Amino acid sequence: MDTELNTTTPPPGRLWLIPNTLDLGCIAEDAPPPDLQDVLPMGVLRIAAGLTHWIAENAKTTRAFLKRVDGVVPLSRPLQEHQIQVIPRPGKGRADKPRGPAAWRELLAPALAGHDVGLISEAGLPAVADPGADVVLAAHRLGLKVQALSGPSSLLLAQAASGLHGQSFAFVGYLPVEPTERQQRIRELEQWSRKQQQTQLVIETPYRNPALCQALLNTLQTETWLSISCGLTLADGWSRTDTVGAWRKAPPVLPTGIPAVFAWLAR
DSSP states (O other): OOOOOOOOOOOOOEEEEEOOOSOTTOSOTTSOOOOGGGTSOHHHHHHHHHOOEEEESOHHHHHHHHHHHHTTSOOSSOGGGOEEEEOOOOOTTOOOOOOOHHHHHHHTHHHHTTOOEEEEOSSSSTTSSSTHHHHHHHHHHTTOEEEEOOOOOHHHHHHHHHOSOSSSEEEOOOOOSSHHHHHHHHHHHHHHHHHHTOEEEEEOOGGGHHHHHHHHHHHSOTTSEEEEEESTTSTTOEEEEEEHHHHHHSOOOOOSSSOEEEEEEOO
């Protein structure tokens, strides 16, 4: 008797947006990491433990995350059997050229073949201030189901902790490093904040946090509200909101190895 071959195509997998912790690079090498359950829901850890295909901002930090997950919920397969693909980045000194549909299809091939795939950033929510946004858009274009999971976002936590306008706020990324350009950009954003009554949020590479803070104190108007959140979700993390005039009287000492979020609202 002839046996018919099963040619049924498996249904596509889902793209899971897996949140990460915010403590990357903030923990001393000889110190134990914080308990994952303090910042990530157990449901997220269970889903992460069951995935074996990943799209990551960084493969090394993804493996470190999975080792932490394994300490709470055992991984479904040994870590060495996990497939981790890294989101391509432009070479140093090169412009970021748009990638075509074929490149994204290759990255999402496991999902198209029926495997659930996890998308993970180095810290916080993937696709928020993160190159993973391009992956999510490609998944939608390919007809894949995208499911976001709850977890810490430094931007939203800082906004919530600031007490500044929460009905209208904007994340404007990084400011120029060159002092004159940075000063001009701060003034433009302050004018926009005053006109629209919109909170402005920015971030910076941690070692530049003191320089950015000083630039904000030197440039913003005395009566503008400025909020700084540093080390969010860490045991010694903090948030403080005050007028620029008050900040100038008691300027903060910001660590150069811990991320911070800066927000302001002009009166």
